[in-house]
Amino acid sequence: MEEAGGIETVPPLVKFRADFSRIFQHYLDRSAPLPLQRWLGTLVVALIYVWRIYSVQGFYVVSYGLGIYVLNLLIGFLSPKVDPEVEALESLDGALPTKTSDEFRPFVRRLPEFKFWYAITKAFIIAFIMTLFSVLDVPVFWPILLIYWVVLFVLTMKRQILHMIKYKYVPFDLGKKKYKGSKRSEGSSSSKSRD
Template sequence: MEGVSGDGVAASLPLAKWRSDFSRAFRYYLDRSTPHSVGRWMGTLGVAAIYVLRVYFIQGFYIISYGLGIYVLNLLIGFLSPKVDPELEVMDGASLPTKGSDEFRPFIRRLPEFKFWYSITKAFCVAFVMTFFSVFDVPVFWPILLCYWIVLFVLTMKRQILHMIKYRYVPLNIGKQRYTGKKSSASSSSPKD
């Protein structure tokens, strides 16, 4: 009995070491990719294009694509929503300004951009792997699924946009905001004699 447990532990040590090394290397490259958002999103678009081409050429796995679309829509809602919803919670610190006289508070997302990207990329990879197993190819009439997803997307985005308008926040920041300094008043004032 001791020989069996000893061999089992000895056999699992190289596997555990390989798993630990792989996890460490994966985390290292993932951390290094953090500041390169354009490159990350281009890679995700490449993975999505490969998935779409696979589904198109196989002419199947529409239920997986529908589930993937619902998951991405759920992630998008988290990405566009504030961390603290002003309708549900009233916080003293980090909340959205509700009046024009309120002080500026930065928009804090419920789902940060990096986690949003990572979840979408992982979802496309999992869906791609699922297309290799015929058990997931459930026969469905795909136009109905597509129409239902479009209706769901439009209604969800309408609700989210109305929420943005009501609480006056914009979840997207285009470009880096730069401090330009104070305008000098020397040009407007006349020199004294």
Template sequence: MEGIGGDGASVASPLPQWGHDAWRMYQYYLDKTTPHTAYRWIGTLVVAALYCLRVYYVQGFYIVSYGLGIYLLNLLIGFLSPLVDPEIEASDGPLLPTKGSDEFKPFIRRLPEFKFWYSMTKAFCIAFVMTFFSLFDVPVFWPILLCYWIVLFVLTMRRQIAHMIKYKYIPFNIGKQKYTGKKASASSSGSRGD
């Protein structure tokens, strides 16, 4: 391998090049997963199930699980929130329609689906690795953490749902919208001589 000079006098270390090649390979395969949404989420569910089984088997790492739960809740709020929050920012850009007469503007997420999936999967992987180090197994009374997280989830989602209702947006696209034309009246369809 030749160095930057090209004369062979200075030889570059293969470690940075290897790291760069590994990162490019990782990014290549990550990019290839982009259109396969269902398979990506199935993979994430498998990783989440492995994490849950690990925590159940070890009977510990409740602080790690609590931190993971708070992080996932934060990601979910970003996923459900619009890019431009009409409550906070009054901008000249596209806003969500607030009246029926307003022009339709598509819902743009603050956290896109791919980044939501990627961050969630990374979080489960990091938490899974943390379960192999006893340093992170802090003894706590886990039912209190679970109750606190449930209360936090309910209050946060109630606020988010109220925001959705107030600004009339739905953060999910369920298929392509189909519009039907005018329906023919019963009297006009019965008079045809087919």
């Protein structure tokens, strides 16, 4: 792809793809510190998808596949990066601290929140696009799929909750203590600056 002057030309499709990728990554990076806005956007996308399914009264197999995928993402989001069962088998003394003198190890997710959000949003968009193709509207008795998904969800979450109880970890930081610097040290530094 060289011209006579030795200057390399880039095909327009490759240039468009690179520009689009760069712009998309820019906006994705800007959305990272805004979790509430990101999740509200995903909620809007999910509601549009639900409205589409309700209005066409079909694509239940696509919705079932989407539900299984979202369940898999949820399990990854709730699971620790290093599984205590596997780590306990590899080490002799166990992985999690059992005494107060043991080292504190914070909960690190297998699937971080941002990647969880991105994967769910992308899944809803892809599922919506799939509803535009009538060949994917397989006739099926949807209550059976719904019952099967609910049973799968309950059994999977039961197993996950028992795992959380057994290894004593909580994947959320709601209600956990947050330590801040003492006010006494801040007050003493401000009184020193007045002297």
